[in-house]
Amino acid sequence: MNHAQKQDPAKTIHPLINMLAQLQELSLVRSEQDATSQENHMEQLDISIKTLTEQLPIDIRTLFLKCQKKDPLAIVPISNNVCCGCGLALPIALVYAVRACEKLYQCTNCARMLYYPEVRPRRVSHKQARRSEPRRAGIARFSSLSLMIPALKGTERDDAIAELALRMEHEKFVDNGAKLVEEALQREAILNTAVDYGLAFPHVRGVEGGGLTLALGISRKGINFEPGDKTLTHIIFFIVIPTAASVFYLKLLAGLTQTFSKKDARDKLIACKTPEELWATLTKSTKQTIV
Numbered sequence: 001m002n003h004a005q006k007q008d009p010a011k012t013i014h015p016l017i018n019m020l021a022q023l024q025e026l027s028l029v030r031s032e033q034d035a036t037s038q039e040n041h042m043e044q045l046d047i048s049i050k051t052l053t054e055q056l057p058i059d060i061r062t063l064f065l066k067c068q069k070k071d072p073l074a075i076v077p078i079s080n081n082v083c084c085g086c087g088l089a090l091p092i093a094l095v096y097a098v099r100a101c102e103k104l105y106q107c108t109n110c111a112r113m114l115y116y117p118e119v120r121p122r123r124v125s126h127k128q129a130r131r132s133e134p135r136r137a138g139i140a141r142f143s144s145l146s147l148m149i150p151a152l153k154g155t156e157r158d159d160a161i162a163e164l165a166l167r168m169e170h171e172k173f174v175d176n177g178a179k180l181v182e183e184a185l186q187r188e189a190i191l192n193t194a195v196d197y198g199l200a201f202p203h204v205r206g207v208e209g210g211g212l213t214l215a216l217g218i219s220r221k222g223i224n225f226e227p228g229d230k231t232l233t234h235i236i237f238f239i240v241i242p243t244a245a246s247v248f249y250l251k252l253l254a255g256l257t258q259t260f261s262k263k264d265a266r267d268k269l270i271a272c273k274t275p276e277e278l279w280a281t282l283t284k285s286t287k288q289t290i291v
C-alpha cells in the first residue's frame, strides 16, 4: 500500500478527536464550577469553549452539539471493547475502525462519538466489594479507611496530589500511579481544582474498570493551589472517575461542597489525628448529603 499518494485519515481524525475531548473536558470543568458554586473563571471558560467550538468543522460541530444536548458526554472512550458511555459491547470491527482513526465513528447503541484512548491508568476491579458483602451506603461506596491521610506530608500542591494518587495505587485501587499523577496535574493546568472554604477536588476522569473512588488528605498547615494566591487549602479530595460516572461526579462534588461549606464540619475533619477518626468523621458528616 502506498500511503504517500493519499493523506493518512488518522492525521486529520486524531487532532479532531483531541479537540472534541478537550472541548468536552472544558464543558465538564464548567459544570464542576457550577456544582461548587464558583462564580469566578466562568467567563474565561465560556470564551475557551466558544473559541474551540468555532474551530470545529461545521458537520462535526453540529453532531457534537446535538449529542451534548442529550447528555454532557458527547465523545467517550472505548475500554475492553465496550462503549464507556452506555456500557454496550461494540462489534469488534468497529473497535478496530475507531482505533485506526479512519473517520469519526459513533456508538451503534447510544450514538455517542467514540475514540480509542492511549494507555491509561485503570481501576483495579478486585478491590470492589464482593457480592456476598452487604451493600454499603453513602460515601463508603466510593472510599475506604485505607484511603484516608490525616496529615499529608506534602506542602506543595503537586506533592499532595501525588501522595493521594500513589496511596490509591499502593492500596491496589488503581494501576499506573505515575500516569495518574501526570493526568491529575494536567487537569489542574486547565483550572486548578481548589474551591472556597479551603477545599480542593483534584481528579482524573476516564479511569475505567470499576467505580468512582475517592481518597482524602488533610493539611493542617494548608497548601497553596494557585500560584500567587494566598488562599490555603486544607481538605483535599482526590477522585478517579470512570467516564460513565462523570455526571454523578458533579452531584458528589455538590454534596461534599455543601457539607464542608460549614465551618463546624471542616473543623471536625481537620482535627482528626488518625485514619480511623478521619474515616468515621467523613462518613458521619456526609450522611445527609451523600446518599
Ligand SMILES: [Zn+2]
Residues within 6 Å of the ligand: 083, 084, 085, 086, 087, 088, 107, 108, 109, 110, 111, 112
Ligand atoms: Zn454507547
